[in-house]
Amino acid sequence: MNVLNTDVLVIGSGPSGLAAALEAHRNGANTVIVDSFARAGGQYWMQSKYGLERNDRQMQAGANFITNSENLGIKTITDAEVWGILPKYRVFIQQGSRDSIEITARALVICTGAHDFVMPFTGWTLPGVMTAGAGQRYVKMYGKPPGDKIVLAGSGVFLWAVAATIVKAGGKLEAMVESSSNQFRLFSLIGRHPSRWTETRRLLSPVLRSGVQRLNGYRIDYAQGEDRIEAVKLRQVSNSDRDASQELEMETDCLLVSHGFRPITEITALLRCEHQFDTKKGGWYCKTDPETGATSIDNVYAAGEVTGVTGAQSALIEGALAGLGVSEKLGFTRNGIERKRARLMKRQLRTARFADGLAELFELNTNSMPRIDDNTLVCRCEDVIWGDVLKSWDDGAQNLQAVKYWTRLGMGRCQGRICGVAVSRLLANQFDLDPRIFGFNHPRLPLRPVTVNVVHDALARKSL
Ligand SMILES: Cc1cc2nc3c(=O)[nH]c(=O)nc-3n(C[C@H](O)[C@H](O)[C@H](O)COP(=O)(O)OP(=O)(O)OC[C@H]3O[C@@H](n4cnc5c(N)ncnc54)[C@H](O)[C@@H]3O)c2cc1C
Incomplete structure (x- = not known):
């Protein structure tokens, strides 16, 4: 077993985790990052094995951030899943399929992000049906689209992000189906937040150029097929009789679905941090002090989507604030921190307003949910x-x-x-x-499936 000590342990290397580590390190705190993915970057900055980042500004920005953090000497341990934490703070990690690491940290910054979420529907377990996030990851991991006739359905701007990834990798989309009819109000929202225009254009342009068929105000009814998906039934979202509105059938070999994101709160819940509920932020999330990222538990900080789903820009700012907050709490500081914090808080206010606006436009309601029956x-x-x-x-x-x-x-x-x-x-x-x-799940150890020898290592050190 590998044993390490550090001032600050950051769990998660997405935008929030990397930003937190960078600020904590700059303040002088010894900082380590761990992440369960094979490469740093989290979801937003997920790096491709196929060098796709060369053509993708989002991935390129992530690659630069990661290189910067490596050049500063911040230790990043990837393929490393946190499966347990004991007080003050002993963190148990499985690396790869067999190796154990135990890290003792004076303070933690939890940046575990969110997972993408799908409401169950009839046929959702057929091969060929996957979350939109899994579809996007497939493209980034394997360099090709997950099907020849892809239908992308659900709700939210994430559909555009996934569509952009697919068409940029040379894939073909059969249709993009959005259950909300509020899409056009997106432009008025962006009009109020002009700094978001470049980012939006970057997402929209390749998709619009691809000429993909777009349906607004339609929801998935159910998926059908013998051994794998062959078609999806769509239905117009209706406020009156859910099952009597106009119906459409579309042939497909791959249905990618997204109904939004849910914060990954298993670690903050295990540590008994206070949580709050807001459907606009993805349901249950970890409550933090907005200026410092401090949770209700001493020396535990959190940032990014685990503190509510508000997008990557927000995650980046929250991460920086938490990095400043945690290192200051441990006695590390430098000149100009107050000014930096004030600047970040100002940006955060604008970002949060935009995220709120988006959540309102694409909120999943009862009418836009797919069909479910007793056998689903x-x-x-x-x-x-x-x-x-x-x-x-x-x-x-x-x-x-x-x-x-x-x-x-x-x-x-x-x-x-x-x-x-x-x-x-x-x-x-x-x-x-x-x-x-x-309520929400109260997790117990081990948080994730681990091999027996990893638990044995922890027991042998009398750690558990
Ligand atoms: C599948 C998916 C794809 C997305 N793609 C986009 C996109 O293209 N564009 C966009 O604007 N937004 C996208 N998002 C939204 C995006 O997650 C955020 O806006 C942004 O990445 C949030 O940053 P974060 O730092 O909070 O978390 P993330 O970037 O999600 O990073 C969290 C990290 O924590 C790690 N982690 C979690 N639990 C553990 C554990 N127990 N042990 C060790 N490590 C752990 C994960 O491996 C992950 O790398 C996506 C979200 C998902 C779920």
Whole structure:
């Protein structure tokens, strides 16, 4: 087992993690970053094995940030998944499939980001159906699109980001289907935030040039196929009779779906940090002091989408603020910090207003959700269908924990990260309840699946 000591441990190397590490390091704190991905950059700056960053300004900006951090000598450990944390702060990591690392840190900055999210629907487990994020990652990892007739559906500007990645890699999109009809208000939002115009044009131009068919105000009804997806049924979003509106069928070999992002709160929840709920920020998120990134737990800081989904620019600013905050708390400081913090706070206000506006335009509501029936699988790890959940509810399991005991929902590999959020939302819709009442998962060790020898290493050192 590898054992390290540091002042600050940053978990996550996306925009927020890299920015936090950079500021903490500049202030003089010994700083280490760990990330479960094979390369630093997180989601927004995910680096391709195929040198795609040469043609992509977003990836290029990430590559520059990563190089800068390496040149400054900030130690970054990749392919390294945090699976446990004990107080003051001993952090357990599995690197690769077998190696163990234990890092003792005076303070933590949690920058674990968000995962992309899909509401279950009939046919969503057919091969060829994946999250839009997985589709984008496929292109970045393998240098080619995940299908020949791709339909991209759901809601939010992320659909444009994925479409841009696909067409820039030479892929062909059959259609882009947005459930919100508010898309055109996007231009008025950008009119109020002109600094966002370049970024928006960068996303929109390649997609518009590709001539892809675009449908607004349509939702996925269900997917169909024998051994894999062959077609998707779409339905016009209607405020009256959900199932009587205009229907369309589209042939496809690959359906990419996005219904937004959800903060990855398993580490902040494990540490018992205070959390808040806001659908516009992706549901449950870790509460922080906006000036310093401090959470409710001493010497635990958080930044980026784990503190609410507000986009990459916001993550970058929050990361810098948390890096300043954590290093100052540990007694490291330098001249001009107050001015820097004030500048960052001012930028953050503007960025947050823009993120709020976007969230309003693309909020998923009951009418824009896909169809689900009793036989739809809602927990893929444990094969739980929606009918099982409803039955457990009727039998008296009237909270998520009880549904879990009744049905095993959330007891599998994802530990409820995916199904817990979706089922809370479905139950809230079904029984007209506030999704907050379902709470969120309380994770236990190990946070992620680990090999026995990794746990054995920790036990042998009497760490656990
Ligand atoms: C799949 C996906 C694709 C996206 N693509 C785009 C895009 O193209 N354009 C755009 O504007 N926005 C995109 N986003 C939104 C984007 O996530 C953010 O705006 C931005 O990346 C947030 O930065 P962050 O630093 O908060 O988190 P992230 O960039 O998500 O970084 C979080 C990092 O934490 C690491 N991590 C999480 N848990 C652990 C653990 N237990 N142990 C070790 N490491 C851990 C992850 O591996 C990840 O690298 C995407 C989001 C997702 C989920």
